[in-house]
Each structure stands twice: as structure tokens, then as C-alpha cells.
Amino acid sequence: MTHPDDLASSRTDEAVLKLVRAAGDSSRAELAAATGIAQSTINQAVSRLLGRGLLRQITTSPKGAGSGSGRPATRLALARSSGVTAAIDFGHNHVRVAVADARDGFSAERELLIDVDLRGTEAMETAAALLRELLDEAGKEMPPALVVGIPGPVDSRTGLVRSPTILSSWIGMAPAATLGELLGTSIRIENDAFLGAYGELRHGVGRWAGTFLYVKVSNGVGASLVIDGKPFRGVSGLSGEIGHIALPNRTEVCRCGNRGCLEAVVSVGAVTAQIALTRQDPSIDPFTETRPGSPSYRVFEESGRILGRVLAACCDLLNPNAVVLGGELGANSPAFVEGVRASIERHAQPAVAGALRVLAAETGGRAEIVGAMALAEVTA
């Protein structure tokens, strides 16, 4: 199996699959010629794809006299069952499922709002039912493996949820086993911010930024780091848990039991509560407000400034090309992005701030499910 963190390999695998899909069965030499990739690299990709069951070998008879050595030629075709990929993304307040079929270009997503934190078992049952429904309606089979994102710390060595407080009802659960049983397939559990960063790496800022910090800002705050094109997990997958950094002089109670945590102050819930106090015209969507003087713009911008102060310290430590903001707040609110940008510029070392861009995720609020699907493609 390709290690999914090995981006160069997964890009070659993708290029090979794309070509076989478009051109029909092909020889290894034809694949090398058409992609311009070295024959040895193509051969390695083909071996991986055969190993993962995404390609199959077909043997064609030599086409009569004069067609060469007379040995049967080995060509490569898509495996009959290789096309379907699926993923599940749990937020604190939603579950989203996605299905795609590389053979016919089908793709669909579905979302439901549910309290994921407090109702873990029900959230998993809901997600399983939603995914089955989507597959049934599309006439697609359950793929052999799924990628599932959850909004809490996941131990990358065990796949277990590692915090007793952040996803309280999930503690003691083995979501991979539970979902695997419900859906009859193998499950890979990942942290949601890790998947968001992976989505941006493969389909967003990763096209130009090698080292970046992805920050999901929604009903919680989580981050994930990409260094030189490779996701960084820390020793056990818990890197990037910045949501519970304590802010000075803040007393808001956090879901983790402490006070003044970053995500207790900067979240969709917090800005929504503040905007309700401004008595803004209900016909205006505060998330997309772009007039700098308006009450909702100021609420979002101030929220971004508070996050930016914490991120400025992270940037001084990491010196990234970009800070990429995802989640409902980060991906949708220009005022929030502007607040983060201004605050990093104000508080980070000038040379560090000058070397980076602060922007909303190119994959928008969907970075997590985009990343989960991209990872599903390369997960055998």
C-alpha cells in the first residue's frame, strides 16, 4: 500500500489511474510515454495499484505474425470494483457523507445536523444510515475501505479518541470498530483538521504552498501542519490541538472544563451570540458581510484578531508559507480572515509575517470531506 503521506507517489498513482480510465487498457510503456513520467516510477505505481486492487492485468494474444516477439502482451485495466470511494466527516454539530465513482464521474454529498459531541452512538448510526442511503440511491456498492474524520484528538497509532472531555460521549468507544460493524467495511479514523489540511494539500493551497498551517474554525478550533508537502502529525497524531490554549484574562467556560480556552472564545456559537446583541438587519448574512464598519463585520474581525494573536506565535515558531482558514468561520467570513491577517501582521515577527499569506481555504468549508475523499482514494 502506498503510504498516503507520500504525496509524490500518490500523485503518480492518480495520474496512472486517470489515464487508464480515459484511454482504456494500456501497457506500462504507453503509460510512461503518455504521462512523461520515468518508466521505473510508472512501474512502481502500477505495482502499488495492482496490490491495492485498483488495477488488474489482462493478457492479450499477439496479433498474428509480425507483431513482435509472439509473447502474450500484458496490459493494465481498471479493476472492475475499483471506482467507488466514500468518506464521512463528523463536525461537533453535523455529519456529512460523500460518495464518488471514478469510473463514471459520479459524486454526491449529504449532510445532517446532529449533536455529535453528546450523542456519539446516535451520530455514528445516523452517519451509517446516511451513507447507505446515498450509495443505494446511486446504485453503488460499499467500497472496501472508508475514511472517517472526527472533531477531536485521535491517536494515530490506535485510532482511538484520546480526550476524555472534548468528545465526551465518544470516550471508550472504538469508532473504527463500531462504524466498521455498522457498514461492513474497513474504517480509517482521522482527526478532522488533519483531513482539512490534507484536502488543501491535494486540492487547494498545496499547489503553491509547501509549508502551511491549516486551521479549522467552526464550533471548535483545530489545526494541522504541512511541512515541505508532508502532513505532520506529531509522535502520536495529536499535533495541532490549539483549541484549548488558554487566552489571558478570559473566563469563558470551555467544553473541556477549563476557562478561557481559544475555542470557547472564538467559535461560531460565540460570534452568533454577539451578533444577536447587535440587532443587525436579519436580511443580511453576517458571515458574508464585507462592509468594514458594520456591526457584524466588527464582531467577525475581532474574533479573527483573537485567533490571529495565537497564530502569530505559531507562525514565529514555524515560519510557514501560508495560514489557511477552514471551517464555517474561517472559510466563509472575509471579515474573520481579515482579522486573523491583521493580527498576525501586528504580532508575528515582521519577516515571518511578510513571508506568509493568510487566506480562506481554497476548498472552502468542505476541506475536511475533500481531504477524506482524497485519502480514501489512496487507502487500500
Ligand SMILES: [Zn+2]
Ligand atoms: Zn478547552
